[in-house]
Amino acid sequence: NAGVTQTPKFQVLKTGQSMTLQCAQDMNHNSMYWYRQDPGMGLRLIYYSASEGTTDKGEVPNGYNVSRLNKREFSLRLESAAPSQTSVYFCAITRNTGELFFGEGSRLTVL
Amino acid sequence: DAKTTQPPSMDCAEGRAANLPCNHSTISGNEYVYWYRQIHSQGPQYIIHGLKNNETNEMASLIITEDRKSSTLILPHATLRDTAVYYCIVRVGDDKIIFGKGTRLHILP
Numbered sequence: 131n132a133g134v135t136q137t138p139k140f141q142v143l144k145t146g147q148s149m150t151l152q153c154a155q156d157m158n159h160n161s162m163y164w165y166r167q168d169p170g171m172g173l174r175l176i177y178y179s180a181s182e183g184t185t186d187k188g189e190v191p192n193g194y195n196v197s198r199l200n201k202r203e204f205s206l207r208l209e210s211a212a213p214s215q216t217s218v219y220f221c222a223i224t225r226n227t228g229e230l231f232f233g234e235g236s237r238l239t240v241l
Numbered sequence: 242d243a244k245t246t247q248p249p250s251m252d253c254a255e256g257r258a259a260n261l262p263c264n265h266s267t268i269s270g271n272e273y274v275y276w277y278r279q280i281h282s283q284g285p286q287y288i289i290h291g292l293k294n295n296e297t298n299e300m301a302s303l304i305i306t307e308d309r310k311s312s313t314l315i316l317p318h319a320t321l322r323d324t325a326v327y328y329c330i331v332r333v334g335d336d337k338i339i340f341g342k343g344t345r346l347h348i349l350p
Contacts, residue, residue, distance in 0.1 A: 163338065165340070171342070172326075172328070172340050172341060172342045172343055173285065173328075173340040174340070175337060175338065175339060175340075178337060178338070180336075186337065188337060188339075189339065218282060220284050220285075222284070224338075227290075228273065228275070228290065228332075229275060229277075229287035229290060230275075230277070230285070230287065230338065231287070232284025232285055232286075233284060234283070234284060235282065235283070235284055
């Protein structure tokens with residue numbers, strides 16, 4: 131999925147630890163999104179950013195913070211990880227024709 | 242909440258057309274209908290979108306009813322590789338894009 135790069139791809143944390151998921155795009159698009167997907171479930175929107183310097187809450191923002199310091203990067207931070215945050219996290223951007231383009235995902239396990 | 246309703250699962254025989262319905266009865270005049278699919282644990286992949294006219298591309302066709310309250314995604318000749326979860330969403334602009342639970346499509350050999 132060239133164009134949207136997520137790091138790390140895998141991470142194991144202990145309860146209470148913090149970490150930041152990074153998302154970078156090279157497609158020069160304004161809008162960026164963070165979703166989570168639990169096993170067997172659909173995607174749920176955590177936060178999104180319509181442009182550099184702006185962020186808005188999605189469906190499930192509790193326990194997360196985001197940062198959009200520049201157009202290219204949108205990071206998702208877990209300040210104190212909980213087992214309920216074990217999930218696959220997807221970053222996405224919207225292309226010029228409006229469709230979402232997703233990264234490969236970051237698989238997080240919280241023990 | 243998602244603005245769309247889809248059946249949780251469907252089966253289709255390989256080689257036949259797969260017709261996936263989506264209800265979006267509260268759609269507003271400037272909202273587009275988008276379809277995505279997700280294979281295993283990969284990120285969702287865009288398929289097609291439309292406003293009110295029917296659309297076709299190399300992957301699928303999208304039929305939108307005249308009142309725009311529902312639509313159907315058609316995969317003309319389903320293959321085993323089309324086994325996936327299919328999501329229908331409605332949106333306008335770069336707003337809060339909410340996915341529903343989608344339809345799990347099983348292609349039967």
